[in-house]
Amino acid sequence: MNANVAAVQFAPRLGQVEANAERIVELVAHVARRGVSLAVFPECSLSGYQLERDEAEAVAVDLPGPLTSRLGALADAHGITLVLGLLERAPDGLYNTAVTFVPGHPFVRYRKTHLPRMGVDRFCRPGGGPYLPVVTPVGRIGVLICYDLRFPEPSRILALAGAEVLAVPTSWPSTATDYPDFLLRARASENRLAIVAADRCGNELDGQFLGRSQIVSFDGTVIAEAGTGDETLIASMDASAGLGARRIAGRPDGPAGLLADRRIDLYDLSDRLSFERSPVR
DSSP states (O other): OEEEEEEEEOOOOTTOHHHHHHHHHHHHHHHHHTTEEEEEOOTTTTTOSOOOHHHHHHHOEESSSHHHHHHHHHHHHHTOEEEEEEEEEETTEEEEEEEEEOTTSOOEEEEOOOOOSSGGGGGBOOOOOOOOOEEOSSOEEEEOOGGGGGSHHHHHHHHHTTOOEEEEEOOOBTTOTHIIIIIHHHHHHHHTOEEEEEOOOSEETTEEBOOOOEEEOTTSOEEEEOOSSSEEEEEEEETTHHHHHTSOTTOTTTTOHHHHTOOGGGOOOTTTOOOOOOOOO
């Protein structure tokens, strides 16, 4: 079944949570009028990204809390599944989090698992997973955040778990052109997984963000791409089409197909490779 999906590209105002929340309310109303069933917003949509530790702690939100209640009610009122990046305050520290609001259901939290040494991620704790899709009216949605996409394993695990669409809130710096140029298409094609990637745009302090949000088909075709300013991409897609494309015609294993051809007996390198992990600062 086809559904309209949206990647909402805008420029959050640094440290101004209430102003950003108001902007999100306006943007959700806009896509609702255009019949959108799934809307993905950028990473750290409520706070902005280039924050120092004390600034981040001041603008982080509680989950659950008043803002998540407000956003959940917004999803319910418009009948839209929302995926939105925010900075989460937790008892053990800060997390770069994406929250999925499915109409009529409790929110689902995903914490960014791979953290670059830049922006607010310098002060966040890495999420512990697991990588599990969320059941929505549009289909089974997997969620990753920005830098997570650079690693092939999370997208593959979500595909193995039955995800049909990957929602990716991002804050790509202006130099990160490899994401829209080929990483999104590669992850889509290698997993037969449609992707809705919502980047932010504009400037923060001395940093410029890329924009170039994309909606990508399960075969790696770019259906829609934004420019460098405020823009909302909307496209129609059948989320289940990718599952069918994972099958290989004429094969006796039917729906297994592509994923069944993996040589997992060769992939475990845990006894041969060791990397020291840097502690969270």
